[in-house]
Amino acid sequence: MNADVLIEIFDPPMCCPGGLCGPVIDPALLDLHEAVLKLKTDHGIVVQRYLLQQQGAKFMQNPNVLALLKEHSTGVLPVTTVNGRVVKTREFPTYEELLRYAQQPVASNAK
């Protein structure tokens, strides 16, 4: 386990992280939520999630994410980064993918 790995998910626009207070309950969001919890309990890995309208600064601070937004607008979300580097767009990562990111971190290029 590499303690220096930083996994971040930049969520698509929604009301709250589970999407539970909106009119649609998105099963994909629930699956992700479950995966994030499981990683924490089973492996102690903490995944950071950001909401666009609440933590917009995070989206602006990562030049890779900002560049993607400039090019594709919000359609590119969700974006997953590992140590700042984009590893997945337009879909949420699965539990297995998240575990892989944590165990074999890719070199950061977002310095």
Add this chain to the structure above:
Amino acid sequence: MEATSKQTRYLFFSGKGGVGKTTMACATAVHFAGQGIRTLIVTTDPASNLADVFEMEIGHRIRPLGLPNLWGMEIDPDKATEEYRERILAPMRAVMPAEVMKVMEEQFRSPCTTEIASFDRFVDFMTEESTDGGGAYDVVIFDTAPTGHTIRLLQLPVDWSKHIEESAKGGGNTCIGPVAAIQENKKKYDEAIRLLGDAARTDFVFVLQPEETSLYETKRSSKELATIGVKNVSLIVNGILPEQVCEHPFFKSRYDMQQGYLGRIAREFPIPTRRMLQRDGEIKGMAGLLHIANDLFSGNGNAPSFRLAPEMESARIGTAKAGDGRTDSNVFETLDSGSLIELFKPVHGKSKAVFFTGKGGVGKTTMACAAAYAAAARGLKTLLLTTDPASHIGQVLNQHVDDTIQSVEGVENLWAVMIDQEKAVLEYKARIIEEAKKKYSQDMLAAVREELESPCTEEMAAFDKFMWYVEQETYDVVIFDTAPTGHTLRLLELPFDYSDQIGLMVTTNASSAGAKSEVQKRFDHIIALMKDPERSVFVFVVYPESTPVVEAYRAMLDLRDAGIGTQLVIANQVLSREYCTNSYFKKRRAMQEKYLAEIKRRFGLPMAIMPLLETEIIGIDMVRRAALSLFGLEREPIKVS
């Protein structure tokens, strides 16, 4: 109340709609200002009449009201949302692409954000330090929305504060932002809760009329207020008929009824109570407010007068101008009588939804009950439903009504039900948890539970239930007794807002795309139903008085903008000409005729007249009489094609 200490005092006016809250709140404000006390009056009612009372534009900013020491503001939910949004978005504008900003702006139009924003603005007035808040005034007077929603507004600080606290222990995220970022808000909400419970700082005035429904609602609300911790509660009983003018047996009967309720109020509410006589004309402008203030603050001993000075009167007999609609005849009673019940008849055998709306307290519930009775009596399978959190349908039908559909005793073809907000929320949560149990871990269930505790869920849950009834095909007619105008419009806007939100939702895989399109279809269906005059009928109930007519007209225009038509106006509590034998009631009848003519002219719709009866409409016999007056019942049953 004394308003001399340095700390700002807060004074809330609430009560069932139409009891004269705004007039009493404004008169109080005018009185304080006249004493040299810096006074701010704020309305939290989305369908506010503050501007009408002061006869000037007010709007969503603090402005002077034309009297020294007096300021006013109307909290506009849309503008509050915009401000709230800009506070968050402004720092991003320079960096974020325009398209992303647009999506975020849209996102802030979610129904949940709108509620938070209005509420946030309200709480601002109760925090001292903020420059734009209440701290700059000696007294802040809140003219609130009708009771049910006011209680909700006052409970929100408690709910949000709790939600933030709980989330801090769990996932650390709430609907209004990550816990870390909103500790500030929690502090603000806790301060508001503390002030509400501080007897030295907060007073609460219920305005009521001497009648069953008003008394019932006051009782119910004062219990809820006690749970919030509000301690200083007092009453103003408004609309009392002067004994001297009630010599006619019809009005004597109403006078006796009122006196009975005044006795009950004195027995059941051992709290300070002021009484206010009904005037012989309309209370308008500063002169009218001063007249009322004089009465409110005269202390004991001063015999209150029901006569308005000539310069305050807008409906004096003999000064009627040509064309102002005063006919001194029964022309309005005979104009559109007849076949109005046909409006409720299903077209092509499809279920019809009939929405009764209007300013609070104008008799929506009784008119909805009468209409439901009339429809059932004509052989239509009818469901009467209320969405008003402060509903009194059970009072009117004289039987218990709850969230299970049940038949109305003594009336064939008629069923009744109410949407119970709390139960709707419980059901909604249970359903989601049940679904989640099939698939997810205990940790996940805990996280889902935590997120469902958000106050946002409540609105969604009640709306979910409402849609279910709109969609049903079991009844020929479903009659909706809705909450007062502002909140009804909001309820009717929800499918549009939620539909927009779904449009924004990014689908990340097939299962989420499936969920999205299913819900989108449902909202589209609801919107189509509400826009289709063969499936939905909108009825406005008004008193023939200035503010209810103005408010209903605005609401009709709002509905029209949304593509929804209105089919009928009911003028309620019209004084029958034959009973108006003295100058007091002749003046009031003349005032009503002026507004009946205005209703006809402005709405251009069929208008049904509901005469004032000698007693309240309570119990099936009275409901039947009301139905008879409104729709006539002696015709053939309607055949459902």
